[in-house]
Amino acid sequence: xxxxxxxxxxxxxxxxxxxxxxxxxxxxxxxxxxxxxxxxxxxxxxxxxxxxxxxxxxxxxxxxxxxxxxxxxxxxxxxxxxxxxxxxxxxxxxxxxxxxxxxxxxxxxxxxxxxxxxxxxxxxxxxxxxxxxxxxxxxxxxxxxxxxxxxxxxxxxxxxxxxxxxxxxxxxxxxxxxxxxxxxxxxxxxxxxxxxxxxxxxxxxxxxxxxxxxxxxxxxxxxxxxxxxxxxxxxxxxxxxxxxxxxxxxxxxxxxxxxxxxxxxxxxxxxxxxxxxxxxxxxxxxxxxxxxxxxxxxxxxxxxxxxxxxxxxxxxxxxxxxxxxxxxxxxxxxxxxxxxxxxxxxxxxxxxxxxxxxxxxxxxxxxxxxxxxxxxxxxxxxxxxxxxxxxxxxxxxxxxxxxxxxxxxxxxxxxxxxxxxxxxxxxxxxxxxxxxxxxxxxxxxxxxxxxxxxxxxxxxxxxxxxxxxxxxxxxxxxxxxxxxxxxxxxxxxxxxxxxxxxxxxxxxxxxxxxxxxxxxxxxxxxxxxxxxxxxxxxxxxxxxxxxxxxxxxxxxxxxxxxxxxxxxxxxxxxxxxxxxxxxxxxxxxxxxxx
Numbered sequence: 001x002x003x004x005x006x007x008x009x010x011x012x013x014x015x016x017x018x019x020x021x022x023x024x025x026x027x028x029x030x031x032x033x034x035x036x037x038x039x040x041x042x043x044x045x046x047x048x049x050x051x052x053x054x055x056x057x058x059x060x061x062x063x064x065x066x067x068x069x070x071x072x073x074x075x076x077x078x079x080x081x082x083x084x085x086x087x088x089x090x091x092x093x094x095x096x097x098x099x100x101x102x103x104x105x106x107x108x109x110x111x112x113x114x115x116x117x118x119x120x121x122x123x124x125x126x127x128x129x130x131x132x133x134x135x136x137x138x139x140x141x142x143x144x145x146x147x148x149x150x151x152x153x154x155x156x157x158x159x160x161x162x163x164x165x166x167x168x169x170x171x172x173x174x175x176x177x178x179x180x181x182x183x184x185x186x187x188x189x190x191x192x193x194x195x196x197x198x199x200x201x202x203x204x205x206x207x208x209x210x211x212x213x214x215x216x217x218x219x220x221x222x223x224x225x226x227x228x229x230x231x232x233x234x235x236x237x238x239x240x241x242x243x244x245x246x247x248x249x250x251x252x253x254x255x256x257x258x259x260x261x262x263x264x265x266x267x268x269x270x271x272x273x274x275x276x277x278x279x280x281x282x283x284x285x286x287x288x289x290x291x292x293x294x295x296x297x298x299x300x301x302x303x304x305x306x307x308x309x310x311x312x313x314x315x316x317x318x319x320x321x322x323x324x325x326x327x328x329x330x331x332x333x334x335x336x337x338x339x340x341x342x343x344x345x346x347x348x349x350x351x352x353x354x355x356x357x358x359x360x361x362x363x364x365x366x367x368x369x370x371x372x373x374x375x376x377x378x379x380x381x382x383x384x385x386x387x388x389x390x391x392x393x394x395x396x397x398x399x400x401x402x403x404x405x406x407x408x409x410x411x412x413x414x415x416x417x418x419x420x421x422x423x424x425x426x427x428x429x430x431x432x433x434x435x436x437x438x439x440x441x442x443x444x445x446x447x448x449x450x451x452x453x454x455x456x457x458x459x460x461x462x463x464x465x466x467x468x469x470x471x472x473x474x475x476x477x478x479x480x481x482x483x484x485x486x487x488x489x490x491x492x493x494x495x496x497x498x499x500x501x502x503x504x505x506x507x508x509x510x511x512x513x514x515x516x517x518x519x520x521x522x523x524x525x526x527x528x529x530x531x532x533x534x535x536x537x538x539x540x541x542x543x544x545x546x547x548x549x550x551x552x553x554x555x556x557x558x559x560x561x562x563x564x565x566x567x568x569x570x571x572x573x574x575x576x577x578x579x580x581x582x583x584x585x586x587x588x589x590x591x592x593x594x
Contacts, residue, residue, distance in 0.1 A: 047121025066134030169251025357384025437577025
């Protein structure tokens with residue numbers, strides 16, 4: 001037990017121990033007993049990330065394993081952002097929740113409040129195994145082979161605070177998908193897991209997994225590689241631990257820029273990396289914490305797939321799904337875009353759309369009420385939305401009305417208006433540009449141009465090359481750069497097209513042109529309108545791009561947006577979105593922790 005504002009809070013012992021240590025180390029840092037670089041590493045490992053505003057302004061990132069949140073957790077997060085932050089939180093592309101402008105001396109209080117509902121920031125940043133992601137539709141998807149929820153939970157529990165994963169060469173990311181649609185995006189993680197079936201000699205099928213290794217985005221994206229054709233359930237956790245151990249032993253500790261798992265493969269070669277993982281897994285039985293067999297979480301929660309209902313046509317899911325809105329009423333449009341059907345028990349799922357991944361405290365409390373009143377399961381997605389599961393068909397009209405009141409009922413799922421962005425230069429010290437400002441500007445232009453309802457096209461934006469906004473995976477992506485005109489800095493973006501993740505494959509977006517930030521919405525509209533006008537029936541964005549000559553050919557039509565007017569002609573080009581002063585690059589010391 002501990003006290004926050006004269007409250008008695010029940011906190012799990014492991015979380016309480018983390019908070020007590022944070023309080024002690026913070027006190028030692030304030031007294032000058034702990035060096036700044038040591039405190040910084042400690043702070044990051046505990047999910048506390050410095051902001052570009054400096055001083056005592058901190059971002060607090062909270063782990064949300066496989067995206068699942070309870071009403072109590074939502075209400076507590078709402079309270080914390082009201083009392084310690086800006087009144088709203090942010091869903092990340094890795095299913096974390098985070099808040100900004102929390103003052104460093106107040107961090108222990110924030111951690112105590114969050115800990116009282118089972119939320120922790122432990123290992124949400126730093127050189128650790130990060131939040132374990134899982135498909136947001138796991139357990140509610142008609143296409144899944146396995147409900148991976150319990151497997152993601154077991155993996156998170158096994159590796160969190162595990163001694164082998166506390167001081168890794170660099171961050172390590174794990175992701176689960178329940179089928180090859182890969183909504184969880186396993187194909188660009190250090191360890192990505194996709195549930196699969198294999199046919200046995202007697203004609204029956206065995207459920208298991210295909211594990212992918214050494215994927216990554218950033219300035220040098222790498223596709224993940226299949227470790228072996230089939231990994232049994234009993235060997236899944238030993239396989240994941242073996243991958244972590246090989247990374248811990250062979251990752252480049254001398255150069256952070258080449259310290260991810262993808263660089264281990266580049267250095268050792270794929271066959272050597274495979275052999276080391278296999279050898280490590282083979283010998284894990286001797287470990288005092290051998291993780292083999294079916295994990296306890298899976299035994300308790302189960303992993304049976306949702307199955308299909310013969311009376312219900314499954315709603316297509318995944319990147320490239322061509323959602324079509326034929327209804328005229330707001331409810332019809334929301335229902336067509338945001339509702340997923342097809343599971344065996346007849347329940348449905350529905351998205352609550354979060355513009356730019358932001359959720360206000362009022363929206364959090366409203367969602368908590370909805371979850372309780374409708375007896376739902378809720379998760380956050382890697383596209384920064386909520387999905388509400390276990391709904392009955394008869395619940396949908398009432399749910400829609402409630403979401404309208406919360407301003408979360410826009411038909412956003414898998415439509416072009418669902419723009420994803422990292423925080424950018426609003427708070428991140430590494431960002432070059434205001435990516436959130438561009439995301440807002442593109443969204444507004446799509447609305448005015450009548451293109452916001454285009455289905456199957458994803459926009460992703462990052463404020464720098466690090467791809468926290470996952471621009472490499474988008475149909476249309478942007479990352480922030482500096483451009484120059486007459487020796488004057490201009491906020492700009494590299495535009496990319498054709499990114500795709502799914503079906504156990506990944507295509508990284510290809511570069512088109514470099515544009516001034518103010519021209520980026522025009523370039524986005526130009527490409528999207530071409531796609532709408534030229535696509536064939538059922539054609540994906542990537543298919544249209546390839547048929548149209550690829551990124552280089554499409555870039556030819558964008559040349560008008562590559563020039564920059566003089567500052568005398570158009571001074572607004574020299575000021576970034578959401579800013580009032582002339583643009584200049586201000587990149588701080590790296591705390592890249594996404």
